Amino acid sequence: MTQLAIPFLLMRGGTSRGPYFRRSDLPEDLDQLSNVLVAVVGSGCATNVDGVGGGTAVTTKVAMLSPSSRADADIDYFFAQVSVEDRLVDFAPTCGNILVGVGPAAIEMGLVPVSGDKTSVKIHAVNTGALVEAIVETPDGRVNYEGEAAIDGVPGTSAPVALNFLDVVGSRCDGMLPTGVAIEQIQGYDVTCIDVAMPMVIGRAKDFGITGYESADELNANEALFARMEAVRLEAGRRMGLGDVTKSVVPKFGLISEARGAGHLNVRYFMPWKCHPSLAVTGSQCIAACALTPGTVADGISRPIAPSPAVVVLEHPIGDMEVTVTYERQGDTLRFIAAGLIRTARLISRGDVMVPEAVLSAPKLAVAGT
Template sequence: MTQTPIPYLFMRGGTSRGPYFRRSDLPEDRGKLAEVLMAVMGAGNPRNIDGLGGGNAVTTKVVMLSVSEEPDVDVDYFFAQVAVEKREVDFKPTCGNMLVGVGPAAIEMGLVAPKGDVTPVRIRAVNTGALVEAEVQTPGGQVRYAGDLAIDGVPGTAAPVALNFMEVTGSQTGAMFPTGNPIDVIDGIEVSLVDVAMPMMIARAVDLGITGHESQEELDAMPALFARFEALRLKAGERMGLGDVTKSVVPKVGLIAAPRAGGHLAARYFMPWTTHPTLAVTGSQCLAACALAPGTVAAGLAVTGASPFEMQIEHPMGMMDVRVKYDTSDGFAFLSAGVTRTARLIARGEVMVPEGIL
């Protein structure tokens, strides 16, 4: 018996990277699929030495694509978060950074035909049901990766990929505030439990003993901090109707503070057992919604403006801009969000699955 080859593209999407597959090239059974993805990424080792992973949660992400059967949708985007040191795969969340590469990858795979200088690609996130339209640069019928847009956390510049998110409120729980409250108190700590693009537990950094301006390395060296907010997160998951989230990366954790670098809000985003080096695209939308909604833990910390509004959120490596629209005519309603990021095709070929798995 020999190893089994599976064709793939290896892409950077935003500030994450990983393999992009055709869904049809992988097992349908979730258990078998998880075994394949853990082997591909080298899960269960801090360096992912026997796979494609990079020893960090932002480099152990997997994208699986297929032509959508839904009307007015081009591509179904199925995401998997493979653990680094554990042999686990979480199929519950989505990833907004890897989503940046979906449009280019779909065109490269022949799932979507290029249309003029800019090709719109309508994407359904299988994990959450969210709808997103990507605008991909395709002059001459080819995906263009070179460009002038710089994003914090990625060296150099590249072509812009605009993402417009629709129907982001209540992505997994059905409501922006799943408990009905803009603030809940868990073990004496005020938190906002928010579900916009990604379910999150958001708290003031100072309430957990930090400033909210620490570096990724400083935060990852604080095991007591992680232990404290993990205990809160488990209770938050139950209150949000997500059940036992012990082995799930959802809800994510955001700790916020007043801005210091000219932005509208400072945030540190956790995945949740390590610190994100920058900020997740989905998390940025949830944080922006929390900042704009009245009565949340962001009150008094965030600088806000009238809709439509481009919110700048400070993260460990710079800033992320989030375009938001909201309505306050009858309470608060978060309408839509958008970001512009970059992607790059790094490699294409076949990844080998060890003997005995397939």
């Protein structure tokens, strides 16, 4: 069996991991690309034993980089979520955790030159149109991965990567509240449909029959909960203008409850068919915006948030995530301007990933978001 060798970097970005490619090293045709990515990850098997995936939704993600088509950006970042077992590829969402590795990967690939002890990389998230600035430590002319920054969900410490998210309102939908209201009822549940960095459906944990403090494993075992959430999500996707989202991971789902520690909110974030082990970077911005917006499901649950710029602390299954938000409020109207986070990344390996040449002519797969 003839195999193709495709150059790649395997990187951890935030609390996710996956292969990073040059877009030019992969097929342009999305059907062929999907087949290649399924082979790379090893989708179709719970362990991804025949690929580089890790058997979870946070380790079957793919980043594809190229020089940007936008004058205000350095890099185009095209993201793909590959399913663990179902041989599905979704190009609809972006991923903020994998995005953490885009700046370092672009420098490692020679797509962006080092510009001093710290290098700014302006990233265009192709899937959503968002613009993000990453500040990467580059002493001695190369990416530094060692440092004292720690994030919950990743062992040890690493060099910080600062992210500034710009132009994130209405990433896929028509505005921040695409249905035109802050709360609506779907299937008998009060939910907020909101789009800041990631389209989400957000409900109150207690309304869905849980405390909101369960572990990710406990929630993943609750099939009845997922059935309730999926029925709501499918209808919410239609109302948000996303169409039939049966095979798409967008919109994501979030359940909130009162913080137990020093945070503003406690969060369980769903991807959407598994509970995230921590919290997505994009989801954190959307939930922060929900907490800031009057009249949403967060009213009466979120602790008061300081004037802009404010640090919003979100508690998740294994710790906290801090989001610095810049916003303006006029009466009951919120203008969400930008969000900033500190995350970490690490280069794990580099080389060629091998895929069977036959995948280029394999039958079409189910592809979402195209």
